[in-house]
Amino acid sequence: MDNEQPHQELVKCVLVGDTAVGKTRLICARACNKHVSLSQLLSTHVPTVWAIDQYRIYKDVLERSWEVVDGVNVSLRLWDTFGDHEKDRRFAYGRSDVVLLCFSIANPVSLRNCRAMWYPEIRRFCPQTPVILVGCKNDLRYMYRDETYLSYFGDRSPFVRAARKSDLVMPDEARAVAKDLGVAYYESSVFTYFGVNEVFENAIRAALIARRQQRFWITNLKRVQRPLLQAPFRPPKPPPPEVTVITGTQSKDMLAMLNGQRYTDLVLVVGAVRFPVHRFVLSAGSSAFHRLLMMELTDMGARSSSESSMVSSTYGDNSTADFNEDTECLLRCDPQSRAAAPPLRMWEQLKRRSSYQALPTHEPKKPPSDLFRELHHPVFQSIRVIQVGDSGISSSSSRAHTQTIVTLSKLITPQAMQQCLKFIYSGKIDRDYLDIQTASIGLLLEIRQAADLLELPQLSVLLSNIQTNQNFMNDETIQHYSTCVRKNLEKLCVNGGLFGDLTFELDDGHVKAHRAILVARCDVMRAMLNGDFREAHANVIVFPGVTEYTFHKLLCYLYTDEIPPISADKCLNLLELANRLCVPRLLNLVECRVIEDLTRMSQNESSDAVEHCLKLLEPVKLHNAHQLAEWCMSYLCVNYNIICRVSPKSLKALHPDNQDYLREHRWPPVWYLKDFDYYQRYMNELSRELKDSKKSPSDDDGCLCFSGCKSRRTADSSTVGQQQQIEPLTSQPATARGAEVAAGGLYPSQANSVQQIDDAAEADLNL
Numbered sequence: 001m002d003n004e005q006p007h008q009e010l011v012k013c014v015l016v017g018d019t020a021v022g023k024t025r026l027i028c029a030r031a032c033n034k035h036v037s038l039s040q041l042l043s044t045h046v047p048t049v050w051a052i053d054q055y056r057i058y059k060d061v062l063e064r065s066w067e068v069v070d071g072v073n074v075s076l077r078l079w080d081t082f083g084d085h086e087k088d089r090r091f092a093y094g095r096s097d098v099v100l101l102c103f104s105i106a107n108p109v110s111l112r113n114c115r116a117m118w119y120p121e122i123r124r125f126c127p128q129t130p131v132i133l134v135g136c137k138n139d140l141r142y143m144y145r146d147e148t149y150l151s152y153f154g155d156r157s158p159f160v161r162a163a164r165k166s167d168l169v170m171p172d173e174a175r176a177v178a179k180d181l182g183v184a185y186y187e188s189s190v191f192t193y194f195g196v197n198e199v200f201e202n203a204i205r206a207a208l209i210a211r212r213q214q215r216f217w218i219t220n221l222k223r224v225q226r227p228l229l230q231a232p233f234r235p236p237k238p239p240p241p242e243v244t245v246i247t248g249t250q251s252k253d254m255l256a257m258l259n260g261q262r263y264t265d266l267v268l269v270v271g272a273v274r275f276p277v278h279r280f281v282l283s284a285g286s287s288a289f290h291r292l293l294m295m296e297l298t299d300m301g302a303r304s305s306s307e308s309s310m311v312s313s314t315y316g317d318n319s320t321a322d323f324n325e326d327t328e329c330l331l332r333c334d335p336q337s338r339a340a341a342p343p344l345r346m347w348e349q350l351k352r353r354s355s356y357q358a359l360p361t362h363e364p365k366k367p368p369s370d371l372f373r374e375l376h377h378p379v380f381q382s383i384r385v386i387q388v389g390d391s392g393i394s395s396s397s398s399r400a401h402t403q404t405i406v407t408l409s410k411l412i413t414p415q416a417m418q419q420c421l422k423f424i425y426s427g428k429i430d431r432d433y434l435d436i437q438t439a440s441i442g443l444l445l446e447i448r449q450a451a452d453l454l455e456l457p458q459l460s461v462l463l464s465n466i467q468t469n470q471n472f473m474n475d476e477t478i479q480h481y482s483t484c485v486r487k488n489l490e491k492l493c494v495n496g497g498l499f500g501d502l503t504f505e506l507d508d509g510h511v512k513a514h515r516a517i518l519v520a521r522c523d524v525m526r527a528m529l530n531g532d533f534r535e536a537h538a539n540v541i542v543f544p545g546v547t548e549y550t551f552h553k554l555l556c557y558l559y560t561d562e563i564p565p566i567s568a569d570k571c572l573n574l575l576e577l578a579n580r581l582c583v584p585r586l587l588n589l590v591e592c593r594v595i596e597d598l599t600r601m602s603q604n605e606s607s608d609a610v611e612h613c614l615k616l617l618e619p620v621k622l623h624n625a626h627q628l629a630e631w632c633m634s635y636l637c638v639n640y641n642i643i644c645r646v647s648p649k650s651l652k653a654l655h656p657d658n659q660d661y662l663r664e665h666r667w668p669p670v671w672y673l674k675d676f677d678y679y680q681r682y683m684n685e686l687s688r689e690l691k692d693s694k695k696s697p698s699d700d701d702g703c704l705c706f707s708g709c710k711s712r713r714t715a716d717s718s719t720v721g722q723q724q725q726i727e728p729l730t731s732q733p734a735t736a737r738g739a740e741v742a743a744g745g746l747y748p749s750q751a752n753s754v755q756q757i758d759d760a761a762e763a764d765l766n767l
């Protein structure tokens with residue numbers, strides 16, 4: 001085609017190839033900058049041709065046709081064609097400057113047709129025109145197993161089918177065809193936009209070089225480079241699989257625990273209503289209760305009235321009172337001593353210690369341990385501790401325990417107490433009170449007063465928010481409460497064993513726990529402790545094969561719904577326990593914690609994370625930690641090279657199916673590594689040649705004298721296509737290439753040099 005204006009070039013580029021290989025989409029991507037979504041790409045294909053008159057009709061299409069390539073202002077005119085083999089494309093080929101021979105990398109037949117049908121046709125109509133082989137849809141090299149991609153085909157098959165691995169054409173296969181035909185090779189995808197601009201930019205180069213050879217006097221083409229070698233396409237690194245944690249049910253479980261009234265050890269007497277509750281929960285939820293229940297309870301008669309008003313005097317003191325050998329005490333709260341002595345033994349000990357007559361060792365009518373005390377406190381009127389039988393399922397149980405009875409003053413009404421307890425257990429109050437429109441103001445005030453007296457600051461804030469119509473702030477308030485109460489439960493009950501009524505004998509120690517929470521939070525524990533099993537009546541349960549470390553994490557979960565950090569090397573026992581006790585959320589939380597630990601490890605230079613993943617992969621599957629197994633597998637896939645380097649033996653020790661999976665899904669894939677190796681070797685060769693050419697005078701420095709490179713020039717002009725085959729150049733950024741362009745622009749290469757590189761790459765790549 002003739003120049004439209006001086007120093008402006010018009011390039012006619014024709015796209016040919018089988019139907020549905022992606023010609024029209026590729027043209028639209030370049031000419032209209034059209035980006036397409038996956039669903040658009042996968043919609044049913046209707047053969048269309050992009051009309052050439054769009055350059056005339058649409059101004060923006062015409063504007064986008066302009067491009068500056070190696071300093072030359074070019075208007076690229078793209079010609080689309082139908083892919084039917086028998087069609088007459090004579091008109092399209094006429095006066096073309098470059099032909100893009102397209103095939104789909106997911107359709108090997110379309111590549112075969114390039115050699116068998118298309119190239120001969122092109123050469124028939126345009127014997128001298130440069131040709132470029134273009135592998136379209138190269139996103140399918142990794143998308144073929146993408147779940148979203150595959151999901152589109154679910155209900156459309158068998159009419160439309162997804163690309164299969166066996167269909168994929170690898171870069172080296174396509175490159176071999178290109179070499180055979182003596183043309184340059186590029187890949188593109190309109191989905192990722194990889195190569196879209198590169199294909200056309202280099203098509204322009206091929207066209208301009210051919211033009212320069214015909215019209216060597218046109219000086220504005222002297223800096224045009226030969227088509228550059230395309231850097232290989234590396235599929236994106238697959239993201240690690242996401243781990244989901246099933247929603248916690250702690251609030252619900254705690255409420256069920258309150259309503260179920262099982263294993264209670266405290267009765268709150270409020271007016272005519274008695275509330276059986278659990279001391280450990282109240283201690284964790286309310287400072288007022290904590291202090292009341294932690295005080296050293298002595299009998300009134302042994303003290304003066306001023307000393308006996310200890311509740312009021314110790315109020316404000318949050319610490320556990322010191323145990324004094326001389327003090328007659330009913331309940332000792334030192335966790336260590338409690339952990340060491342089961343309740344009954346402790347009771348005996350206390351009885352022995354007690355010198356005071358009120359400890360009713362010989363009183364026949366009163367239970368021997370019954371102890372009563374008046375309290376001089378605005379809310380708590382009196383406290384009584386009695387010894388009772390099992391409050392659990394079996395009334396005939398021999399398991400004895402203490403029951404504390406606290407009588408509250410009239411300042412707290414039963415309804416207010418009900419709501420305070422609900423809040424302490426679950427961080428919630430009844431719905432009726434949440435809306436100022438429906439709630440009775442009087443009742444709200446009663447609850448607020450109770451919350452203040454029982455030192456439940458978050459409940460006070462919650463109620464005040466309701467009163468001021470600022471309910472939107474309550475989520476945060478409830479969150480704050482649950483954080484505080486979880487911390488207390490962990491500190492007092494899990495770590496301290498406060499008011500624990502059951503001891504677990506583990507491989508390396510003893511741990512105290514509370515039947516109530518175990519039963520409320522874990523079905524297997526419920527079956528064990530409620531049923532006819534021996535454990536239902538035992539104070540000590542032997543748990544062989546479990547260490548304190550593991551059991552502590554289990555208790556943390558049962559009490560707080562969360563778990564502390566877990567190191568990857570210690571997780572297996574906990575996963576096994578979580579699986580054995582059927583606690584799926586704990587299993588998920590452990591998976592998350594271990595992944596956190598592995599992610600942290602992976603940030604170091606070391607290969608620790610890889611080694612841990614290799615160790616964990618198969619055992620965690622046995623414990624149903626499938627998400628963790630999947631994560632490890634995905635991590636190993638993207639670190640396959642490291643495994644081969646540092647742990648080839650561990651890799652071989654894996655189940656053959658796992659080895660196959662890793663090989664199959666390794667990232668970057670083998671075809672990329674091969675292609676990258678080819679590219680690098682070529683680049684090295686190129687820089688060597690560049691050095692050599694710097695030493696000898698350049699053949700293309702703008703002078704019209706051909707003497708220095710006569711033989712090469714002759715070869716160039718006679719076989720334009722072959723020139724591209726033997727000299728496919730780099731796809732370095734233009735800036736990086738600037739110096740090279742200035743130094744000569746053309747990159748001579750021996751006719752067989754790329755062939756040699758290719759052969760060497762095949763031989764040397766030990767993949």
Ligand SMILES: Nc1nc2c(ncn2[C@@H]2O[C@H](COP(=O)(O)OP(=O)(O)O)[C@@H](O)[C@H]2O)c(=O)[nH]1
Pocket residue numbers: 017018019020021022023024025026040041042043044045046047048083136137138139140188189190191
């Ligand atoms: N995944 C993927 N699909 C593509 C790509 N290019 C085209 N397609 C799809 O392949 C089908 C054929 O495309 P089209 O451009 O019409 O092919 P033509 O007949 O050669 O013009 C259409 O369904 C396109 O959505 C690509 O780069 N990636």
Ligand SMILES: [Mg+2]
Pocket residue numbers: 020023024025047048049050080081082
């Ligand atoms: Mg088309």
